[in-house]
Amino acid sequence: MKQWFIDLPGPMVVKVILAVVVALVALVALFFFYDWIGNTLLDTGGTVG
Amino acid sequence: MDDGVAASEQDAATPAPGVVTRVVRIVGWTAIVSGLLILGFVAQQLFVTTWFAEQHQDALSEEAEEHFATTEVSEVEYTPPVTQDTIEDGAAVVPPESDGPEDDGTPDRSGPRTLLVETAPALGDAFAVVRIPSIERLQDGWTVVEGVRVRDLKNGAGHMPTTPLPGLPGNSVISGHRTTYGAPFHEVDTLEVGDIIEVDTAIGTHIYEVRELQIVRPTDVWVTDPREGSWLTLTTCHPKFSSRRRLVVFAELVDGPNYEAIYA
Numbered sequence: 078m079k080q081w082f083i084d085l086p087g088p089m090v091v092k093v094i095l096a097v098v099v100a101l102v103a104l105v106a107l108f109f110f111y112d113w114i115g116n117t118l119l120d121t122g123g124t125v126g
Numbered sequence: 127m128d129d130g131v132a133a134s135e136q137d138a139a140t141p142a143p144g145v146v147t148r149v150v151r152i153v154g155w156t157a158i159v160s161g162l163l164i165l166g167f168v169a170q171q172l173f174v175t176t177w178f179a180e181q182h183q184d185a186l187s188e189e190a191e192e193h194f195a196t197t198e199v200s201e202v203e204y205t206p207p208v209t210q211d212t213i214e215d216g217a218a219v220v221p222p223e224s225d226g227p228e229d230d231g232t233p234d235r236s237g238p239r240t241l242l243v244e245t246a247p248a249l250g251d252a253f254a255v256v257r258i259p260s261i262e263r264l265q266d267g268w269t270v271v272e273g274v275r276v277r278d279l280k281n282g283a284g285h286m287p288t289t290p291l292p293g294l295p296g297n298s299v300i301s302g303h304r305t306t307y308g309a310p311f312h313e314v315d316t317l318e319v320g321d322i323i324e325v326d327t328a329i330g331t332h333i334y335e336v337r338e339l340q341i342v343r344p345t346d347v348w349v350t351d352p353r354e355g356s357w358l359t360l361t362t363c364h365p366k367f368s369s370r371r372r373l374v375v376f377a378e379l380v381d382g383p384n385y386e387a388i389y390a
Contacts, residue, residue: 107163111170115306119171121369122279123301123311123362124286126347 171306175280179308182281186252186269190326193253197244197328204241204295204387207354239387243294244328247272254292255326256283256300256360261313267326268310274301283310289350289359292325293332293384297353304363304373311362314375315339323358323377329384334358334377342372349374356388 085092116122247253252271258264274284283302290296302311323334334357341364342349349359349372356379364373379385 107166108170108174111167112175114167115171115175116276118369119367120303120306120309120363121344122274122276122284122303122307123372124274124279124284125301125342125344125349125361125372125374 175306176308179280179282179303183269183308186271186282187255187267189252190255190269193247193251194326194328197247197253199242199244199329201240202243203238205238206295206388239390241294241387242329242383244291246291249273249275249287250278250281252282253327254285256310257324257326258314258317258321259324260318260321261316263313264310268302268308270300270325279303280307282308286350292327292358293329293356293379293382295356295384295388297351297357297359299350299359299361301361305367311360311373312366314360314362315364315373317375323360323375325358330382332356332358332382332384333380335380336375336377338376340374340376342374344369344372346372349376355379356384 082092082096085095087095244253249272252269254270255267256264256270257267269282270285271278271282272285272287274286278284279301283300285291286299286301289299292298292300303309304311304314317336317339319336319338321336323336325332325334340349349361358377358379360375360377362373363369364371379388
């Protein structure tokens with residue numbers, strides 16, 4: 078993880094901004110994945126048909 | 127000298143410490159990341175979705191109030207269908223020229239009555255509030271939106287658009303989440319025959335009484351079939367934390383603005 082951060086391009090400020098953006102995108106993607114799994118397996122909303 | 131030989135034999139028998147450390151580290155990190163992902167999933171499903179649903183409910187509750195105040199309610203002529211039951215008890219064979227109930231005490235169940243109807247809500251619009259006094263979570267009511275699409279059910283309970291609106295003749299079907307998105311129907315399995323379900327609409331408050339609970343397959347669409355009289359059918363996932371089956375609650379109208387017109 079540390080190496081991944083060091084390998085990011087640009088000065089330190091740019092590295093931090095890039096890291097935050099990547100983390101946010103990953104979190105949003107994870108949220109949608111969780112939502113899909115939940116709606117498919119855990120609770121579809123109780124509809125029939 | 128003997129000690130030196132034993133130590134070198136032990137070194138030869140055990141794998142290099144670097145490999146073991148690496149394997150333990152990989153296994154450890156995999157376990158930690160997997161645990162965090164699972165924990166995140168549980169937190170997202172139980173708390174985040176519920177938080178979103180509660181925010182939506184606040185807005186939808188206001189939308190429903192506005193719907194009650196602005197929706198046009200009209201009167202339509204309603205003639206109940208003639209069924210074998212009504213033929214057998216003689217109600218359907220009252221001559222047209224007779225004065226009905228005053229003649230022989232038999233209520234006239236064949237003639238047209240006046241039914242209150244509201245204009246159909248658009249998909250996604252809040253138009254009703256379902257309240258179940260015997261379930262704490264639903265004592266204050268849960269807003270119902272038109273439609274049972276995934277996004278509709280994330281906001282509130284959803285009314286199946288192919289079925290009549292609550293309070294009208296037939297079988298009105300409302301679906302809701304059991305464990306996520308506010309879990310409005312989390313405790314419907316505790317309902318018993320005779321319990322009351324109230325539904326507020328623009329027409330007024332319709333009172334239903336639970337007649338039956340059933341566990342069915344998700345493909346059992348017969349639960350949405352039209353029924354004689356006026357019925358409310360609630361559907362939700364079963365068991366909790368699984369979408370393997372559906373828990374279905376059948377309730378029949380026992381009071382409300384259209385009760386007399388449908389059952390008199």
